[in-house]
Amino acid sequence: MTNILEVKGLSAYYGPIRALFDIDFTIATGGVTALLGANGAGKTTTLRALCNMIRRTGTSVMAGQDISRKATEDIVRMGVAHVPEGRGTFAGLTVEENLRLAFHTRRDHAAARRDLELVFDYFPRLKERLKQQAGTLSGGEQQMLAISRALMLAPRLMLLDEPSFGLAPLVVQEIFRILRRINEHEKVSMLIVEQNAALALELADHVYLLETGRVVTSGPSSMVQNDETLRKAYLGY
Amino acid sequence: MEFLLQQIASGLTSGAIYACVALGLVMIYVSTDHINFAQGEMAMFATYIAWALIQAGIPYWIAFGLTILIAFTGGLLIQRFILKPLEHAPVLALVVCFIALLSIFNAIAGMLWSYTVKQFPSPFPIGDPTGHGLISYHQIGVVAVTAIMLGVLTIFFRFTTLGLAMRAAAQNPASARLMGVRVSWMLALGWGLAAAIGSVAGMMVAPIVFLDPNMMTGILIYGFAGALVGGIGNPGGAVVGGFVVGVLENLVGTYLIGNELKLTFALIIVVGVLILKPAGLFGRVNVKRV
Numbered sequence: 001m002t003n004i005l006e007v008k009g010l011s012a013y014y015g016p017i018r019a020l021f022d023i024d025f026t027i028a029t030g031g032v033t034a035l036l037g038a039n040g041a042g043k044t045t046t047l048r049a050l051c052n053m054i055r056r057t058g059t060s061v062m063a064g065q066d067i068s069r070k071a072t073e074d075i076v077r078m079g080v081a082h083v084p085e086g087r088g089t090f091a092g093l094t095v096e097e098n099l100r101l102a103f104h105t106r107r108d109h110a111a112a113r114r115d116l117e118l119v120f121d122y123f124p125r126l127k128e129r130l131k132q133q134a135g136t137l138s139g140g141e142q143q144m145l146a147i148s149r150a151l152m153l154a155p156r157l158m159l160l161d162e163p164s165f166g167l168a169p170l171v172v173q174e175i176f177r178i179l180r181r182i183n184e185h186e187k188v189s190m191l192i193v194e195q196n197a198a199l200a201l202e203l204a205d206h207v208y209l210l211e212t213g214r215v216v217t218s219g220p221s222s223m224v225q226n227d228e229t230l231r232k233a234y235l236g237y
Numbered sequence: 238m239e240f241l242l243q244q245i246a247s248g249l250t251s252g253a254i255y256a257c258v259a260l261g262l263v264m265i266y267v268s269t270d271h272i273n274f275a276q277g278e279m280a281m282f283a284t285y286i287a288w289a290l291i292q293a294g295i296p297y298w299i300a301f302g303l304t305i306l307i308a309f310t311g312g313l314l315i316q317r318f319i320l321k322p323l324e325h326a327p328v329l330a331l332v333v334c335f336i337a338l339l340s341i342f343n344a345i346a347g348m349l350w351s352y353t354v355k356q357f358p359s360p361f362p363i364g365d366p367t368g369h370g371l372i373s374y375h376q377i378g379v380v381a382v383t384a385i386m387l388g389v390l391t392i393f394f395r396f397t398t399l400g401l402a403m404r405a406a407a408q409n410p411a412s413a414r415l416m417g418v419r420v421s422w423m424l425a426l427g428w429g430l431a432a433a434i435g436s437v438a439g440m441m442v443a444p445i446v447f448l449d450p451n452m453m454t455g456i457l458i459y460g461f462a463g464a465l466v467g468g469i470g471n472p473g474g475a476v477v478g479g480f481v482v483g484v485l486e487n488l489v490g491t492y493l494i495g496n497e498l499k500l501t502f503a504l505i506i507v508v509g510v511l512i513l514k515p516a517g518l519f520g521r522v523n524v525k526r527v
């Protein structure tokens with residue numbers, strides 16, 4: 001099995017403060033990898049570092065191409081779609097404009113139009129709200145919009161930062177079901193950060209546990225699911 | 238009554254100019270949170286370029302188009318080479334930079350073309366269509382040119398994906414990058430557009446106030462007042478604000494305080510809006526949900 005992403009010695013900094021310490025990890029092509037850990041462990045930082053949104057060192061190679069030093073926009077254009085913490089909604093734009101933004105980035109407009117239909121298949125609720133200002137969407141709808149914006153980029157790898165954050169359990173389940181479908185049908189590999197460890201472990205095939213900016217353990221999801229000591233120590237359940 | 242209408246017509250003409258200046262200011266403000274104090278001098282400089290082109294024998298409308306292009310390129314280059322390196326500089330450094338740009342443009346214009354006042358041609362016929370001095374062809378032309386420009390800009394921002402990308406970059410730069418938008422280039426485009434809009438204002442006002450290196454100083458203050466009245470973060474509001482200030486300025490100047498104090502009136506608007514209604518009349522309060 002090949003890897004869509006290989007990360008070696010990744011460190012990241014906020015000003016003088018170091019938040020990640022030489023972490024290594026890989027994401028299998030077509031797979032879903034979960035990145036779990038307590039608050040402040042460095043999960044969001046890892047995703048930001050991958051997209052070069054903060055100062056970082058170390059190497060990240062995506063599908064054979066070194067993306068360590070590329071600008072955020074270029075990493076995105078190479079097929080990495082980041083659904084950020086807080087959802088990154090363009091509050092003052094309409095739902096349609098939020099989605100149509102991908103037409104600026106992409107050259108293949110015909111394919112982009114097909115992807116728009118695809119998004120409406122996954123999230124019919126957004127289609128009903130096309131002209132609505134995105135800032136007035138509910139939290140769940142904004143999360144759907146954020147995932148849809150990422151889908152519109154026709155990504156090979158999706159980075160998802162706590163898609164369940166602040167949402168009702170039913171909505172969370174719906175979103176995770178859709179994420180699974182996206183992974184299977186669109187062949188999008190995923191790196192997912194979650195507080196809801198049980199749910200993330202169900203979706204993911206592989207997991208990394210992070211503590212204060214370091215990887216403490218990693219392995220198949222089942223390994224963590226079946227290891228009560230590990231679960232209690234790091235995931236609190 | 239006739240005199241009142243005349244004042245309003247002339248107010249609309251100045252209003253059109255203020256609207257352009259206000260729009261140029263807002264264009265840069267929405268994407269960077271900075272007020273470009275050099276907006277007026279950039280417009281003045283562009284107008285001198287137009288003057289030089291016309292002196293060289295180039296027909297008016299071709300010179301007009303060339304000037305817009307040159308101003309656009311100039312604005313773009315200013316952002317790329319002067320402001321981009323200052324991306325992470327403190328606000329005060331930027332203020333100093335804007336003021337430096339202002340005096341540099343003023344000084345270079347004075348050096349190249351001297352401080353003596355020059356006539357600038359109007360592309361519109363002399364006289365007035367009503368036959369009794371209500372409104373001149375130039376005044377109608379100014380309003381029409383502004384309206385066309387605003388129409389083109391509206392179409393650009395609402396219906397093209399590039400315009401959409403610029404709006405997205407202004408609203409949420411981090412998120413825009415994650416959609417693959419080259420935010421830094423969007424800022425440069427914003428500077429280019431602001432400079433282009435300013436150049437139109439300069440070329441339209443020069444036949445009225447005559448061309449000299451200081452011709453835009455007062456106009457910048459009126460434009461700023463207009464932008465504030467409309468809500469400094471709102472392009473549509475800035476345009477309306479520009480017209481409101483133009484008409485009010487004429488009426489207040491004529492009927493209340495006399496022409497000598499008109500600029501004071503603009504300053505009172507600036508201070509008044511900042512104190513009483515900082516978001517402006519049409520200040521858009523973005524609905525946000527967390």
Ligand SMILES: Nc1ncnc2c1ncn2[C@@H]1O[C@H](COP(=O)(O)OP(=O)(O)OP(=O)(O)O)[C@@H](O)[C@H]1O
Pocket residue numbers: 014017019037038039040041042043044045046195
């Ligand atoms: N903008 C910032 N400036 C300075 N320090 C930061 C910043 N963002 C995060 N940090 C620090 O970096 C460390 C890792 O933070 P990060 O946001 O990556 O945690 P996280 O694992 O995503 O936590 P959570 O589950 O709460 O989202 C924390 O110690 C945090 O205080």
Ligand SMILES: [Mg+2]
Pocket residue numbers: 043044045085
């Ligand atoms: Mg986080």
